[in-house]
Amino acid sequence: GQQLNQSPQSMFIQEGEDVSMNCTSSSIFNTWLWYKQDPGEGPVLLIALYKAGELTSNGRLTAQFGITRKDSFLNISASIPSDVGIYFCAGTFTGANSKLTFGKGITLSVRP
Amino acid sequence: GAVVSQHPSRVICKSGTSVKIECRSLDFQATTMFWYRQFPKQSLMLMATSNEGSKATYEQGVEKDKFLINHASLTLSTLTVTSAHPEDSSFYICSARFLRSGPIEKLFFGSGTQLSVL
Numbered sequence: 221g222q223q224l225n226q227s228p229q230s231m232f233i234q235e236g237e238d239v240s241m242n243c244t245s246s247s248i249f250n251t252w253l254w255y256k257q258d259p260g261e262g263p264v265l266l267i268a269l270y271k272a273g274e275l276t277s278n279g280r281l282t283a284q285f286g287i288t289r290k291d292s293f294l295n296i297s298a299s300i301p302s303d304v305g306i307y308f309c310a311g312t313f314t315g316a317n318s319k320l321t322f323g324k325g326i327t328l329s330v331r332p
Numbered sequence: 333g334a335v336v337s338q339h340p341s342r343v344i345c346k347s348g349t350s351v352k353i354e355c356r357s358l359d360f361q362a363t364t365m366f367w368y369r370q371f372p373k374q375s376l377m378l379m380a381t382s383n384e385g386s387k388a389t390y391e392q393g394v395e396k397d398k399f400l401i402n403h404a405s406l407t408l409s410t411l412t413v414t415s416a417h418p419e420d421s422s423f424y425i426c427s428a429r430f431l432r433s434g435p436i437e438k439l440f441f442g443s444g445t446q447l448s449v450l
Binding site for chain 2: 229260261262263264265308319320322323324325327
């Protein structure tokens, strides 16, 4: 089946630093999504991408849909302590009952 | 505020008992709801997709007699873990979609239920 790869499993950065996370897939998707999950909570959508090559920003977050449609990256600039959490990429196809395939997630720690 | 309410947030039960988890869409009618399972430090694994008024569609490897899903109304889906065992202990998350073919931004997640089976 489809698999999304996210690595490393954990990242540690200093407050104020930028961080980039990558997500690759064994097959193509026509929609890529990035979610953040806080401990004991459900995921919250950060950015949705719909076209290959698309670059989208949401505040300090920027994400891009890879041209091959098999990868995406998320950048967080000027990190702050509340950026701590687990970041998941997810791929899907638009349409009825379309399902999300999630990556394993990257746990981000931000040192003050 | 939260648009999908999941209850309870945490439940501890004895082995062999059944546990029901509710997922409600608060501000919209959800034609489709999804149930996920998440182990510590792992990804969300889709268990089943339920459409209002019809039988749920289970993912491969998920026992439908073990995990009963009911989507009787446009605002409520329930997951019942029957005869729970310690290996069923996990974080269960639901999500609700505004329209069956609606934009993916209209897919909202509940806050999850931590099930611990003793």
